[in-house]
Amino acid sequence: MEWEKLLNYRRRRESSVDPNRLKISGDTDSRNSFESDFGRVVFSSSCRRLHDKTQVFPLTSDDNIHSRLTHSMEVMNIGLSFAIYLCGNDEFKAKTELSEIDILRKISPILKTSCLVHDIGNPPFGHFGEVVIQEYFKDLFANLEGLCKGDKNSSEISRFIYNSLNDSQRAELNDLLKNDCLKYDYTQFDGNAEGFRVLTKLQYLGDLFGLNLTYATLAATLKYPNLGAKDKGGYIGVHKHGVFYTEKEALDEIITECKLISDNGSICRHPLAFLMEAADSICYYIMDVEDAIQKQWIKYEDLEKGIQKLDNEDLYNRFFSKKDNIKYTKKKWVDLRTKLITYLMELATKEFINNLDSIIKGTYDNELIENDAVTQLLKGLSRDKILSNRDIMSLEVTGEAVISGILNAYIKYFFHKEKSFRTRGKALISKSIFMTVLHEYVEKHQEDDNLKDDYRKHVSIEGRCDTIEELYDKFDVGDFSVEERFRVIRDFIACMTDKFALNHLRKLNGQKI
Structure with missing residues (x-):
């Protein structure tokens, strides 16, 4: 019963099967719901955009260096390998009462999909x-709070916003500034939370269900299943702000449907999220080193010396056998990479199975490979030799200027007193993102007596995409709340690729036509 809940194949919205597909596969679609999830993700625009998002090296022109897409594909492969490991593990099958077919047809596609989408909400520039x-x-809200209290010594952009608002809108702003949960969606913005929003809403197809993935797949993507403030000292699932307040309903459904509640009543991670996280970490640590070797920032010998310093002869011999005697440097690294991946996968699988009961109960509080000496070595190399490199820091400064510039530009469009500016700002925003927030606005104001008569006919029929699209053409951005305007801008920027963001700012600044 436990794993029946954890492998919940139901969706938030009931999904029908294309009758033409039945002609190919017989009486029923031969794919199960979890295998269908993988196809939905692979064919999504959000998945495609990963090809031009930073993994570690922003705006690189080197085709050999990892992007978010190539990184996610490698993570997906590790996730699939974990499922194969579990197929052959009698202890896991005994603990879960799952057959090899269950693991191959259920756990395997869930891991593949959750690994592929683990970075789908990351903004440009990593x-x-x-x-x-x-x-x-953080800075903007602090300045707006000062203005609400009568402090005139605030930033230009905060004064621009405040001065554009009427009395009722200023009251809305006050409510936002007092609502910590909503503020966390911005001041503790996280790619994991944006990714969950992408999967559940922003892949807009006329309703607020996004790709409409199964409960189990969505649960396995949630590294941080919480709405509150991040707490590095708490349970691993609250180390980051993992779900936006706007997706509270989806989170609540997943928790109930997959029974992700610990004995003390707190939310716990789905067990497969631990394996997804381990797959990410394995690729992150090892492949970042490979990219650094490609750029000649790290030498193969640096890694060999580091493992030698661990003072574990068996471990050193496992990675650097005297029998190998390989001369070609690239071949040496590929062999070492394979051994490192195998070692960390064995470690993660053993840790996962040994602690499965406490993982399910929500009392296991570690990453599966975090406490290992080899992991710490790789993590240290990444920190000291890669992330602190001057080239990366220089490009990250460029990224800061780009993102801040786009935020400033769209805030000035969306909060402009002149409607023609607001209209032009709306035209520049991705229509699907704008339509998502507009649909959220429609649901919020479904029974609102104060709604403008001009909008009334478009919100009277819940769930009708055609009426919302009609509303899009005539909708004034100024009728959004302050938070809804921020939401559109945040989602638009978060979904940008690195090069699109750079080119878009140039267009906004008149530097490019």
């Missing part, structure tokens, strides 16, 4: 892009 968005809104 993790530094997250920090830029966080710091921008």
Whole structure:
């Protein structure tokens, strides 16, 4: 019963099977729901955009260096390998009462899909892009709070916003500034939370269900299943702000449907999220080193010396056998990479199975490979030799200027007193993103007596995409709340690729036609 809940194949919206597909596969579609999830993701525009998003090296022209897409494909391969490991593990099958077919047809596609989408919500310019968005809104909200209290000594952009608002809109702004949960969606912005929003809403197809993935697949993508403030000292699932307040309903459904509640009533991770996280970490640490070797920032010998310093002869011999005697440097690295991946996968699988009961109960509080000496060595190399490199830091500074510039530009469009500016700002925003927030606005105001008569006919029929598209053409951005305007801008920027963001700012600044 436990794993029946954890492998919940139901979707938030019931999905029908294309009758033409039945002609090919017989009486029923031969794919199960989890295998269908993988196809939905692979054919999504959000998945395609990963090809031009930073993994570690922003705006690189070197085709040998990892993008978010190639990284995610490698993570997906590790996830699939974990499922194969579990197929052959009698202890896991005994603990879960799952057959090899169950593992291959259910756990395998769930891991493949969750691994492929684990970075789907990351903004341009990598993790530094997250920090830029966080710091921008921390500063903006602090300035707006000052203005609401009568402090005139605030930033230009905050004064621009405040002066554009009427009394009722200023009251809305006050409510936003007092609502910590909503503010966290900006001041603690995280790519994981944006990714969950992409999967559940922003892949807009006329309703607010996004790709409409199964509960189990969505649960396995949630590294941080929480709405609150990040707490590095708490349970692993609250180390980051993992779900936006706007997706509270989806989170609540997943928790209930997959029974992700610990004995003390707190939310716990789906067990497969631990394997997805381990697959990401394995690729992240090892392949970042490979990219650095490609750029000649790290030498093969640096890694060999580092493992030698661990003072574990058996471990050293496992990675650097005297029998190998390989001369070609690239071949030496590929062999070492394979051994490192195998070692960390064995470690993660053993840790996962040994601690499966506590993982399900929500009392296991570690990453599967985090406490290993080899992991710490790779992590240290990444920190000291790669992430602190001057070239990366220089490009991240460029990323800060790009993201901040786009935020400033769209805030000035969306909060302009002149409607023609607001209209032009709307025309520049991705229509699917704008339509998502507009649909959220429609649901919020479904029964609102104060709604403009001009909009009334478009919101009277819930769930009708055609009426919302009609509303899009005449809708004034100024009728969004302050937070809804921020939401459109945040989602638009978060979904940008690196080069698109750079070129878009140039267009906004008149530097490019």
